[in-house]
Amino acid sequence: MNEKKFTAWCGLCCIDCIPSNKDLFNLAHKLEEKLSYLQFDEYAKLKAEKNPAFEDYPVFIKVLKEIKSLKCSMPCREGGGKPVCEIRNCVQDKGYLGCWECGDRRSCTKLDYLRSVHPSLDYHLDLIGKYGPENWISKRGIHYRWQKESAEKTKS
Ligand code: SF4
Ligand code: SF4
Structure with missing residues (x-):
């Protein structure tokens, strides 16, 4: 892949x-x-x-x-995703591959909404920073917050 x-x-x-x-x-x-x-x-x-x-x-x-x-017919990186996205604009304006390359990421409020829906977002950005965008997907966490909540309920 x-x-x-x-x-x-x-x-x-x-x-x-x-x-x-x-x-x-x-x-x-x-x-x-x-x-x-x-x-x-x-x-x-x-x-x-x-x-x-x-x-x-x-x-x-x-x-x-x-x-x-x-x-969404194609991956965000290939032209899919939201038609207008301030995160994508910001990353591209800065010449990064993604937010994982950004020194301001921890305090970035542009990511707040995504953080509220995708609780693994910062974990993923750390993984991508460590392993690169070519080699992190097998280590990824849960995508949506309700999936995390369901998994926690199943455990308890
Ligand atoms: S939020 Fe992420 S996946 Fe969605 S359009 Fe923006 S950069 Fe792409
Ligand atoms: S972390 Fe925030 S400031 Fe940094 S590139 Fe991503 S959207 Fe832009």
Whole structure:
């Protein structure tokens, strides 16, 4: 695996991001197509006469479309990621490969939001600093905060 390719400017591992999950987006696309083919909206109206949960079918479709819109087709380093990202801009302006090369990283408030969602971010940046973006992924920690919370609950 080309690890550097999947090492985002901020130190996230693109492989672990939900927006890069091809299976998820293929399934969402297929589900939307199948529901449309079946005219499930009409069926939901019928079902809603006896089961009020089906009244929310349009909301479900709205959320399904929003899920599809999260898709990130390529790693951040290759042009994926958020269309506008102050972290990526900052790293590129400074001529770094990523935040792990930055002496101001510990006090950088630009990373605060990511830190709140990705509790391993600083651990990852330390790993990348130590092993390089080509050789850290096998040592990485948990990606999302809820995954960490679930793992801690399982342990206790
Ligand atoms: S878009 Fe920004 S926050 Fe997202 S992975 Fe790329 S550098 Fe990180
Ligand atoms: S100041 Fe440093 S740590 Fe913060 S976003 Fe810019 S390069 Fe990354």
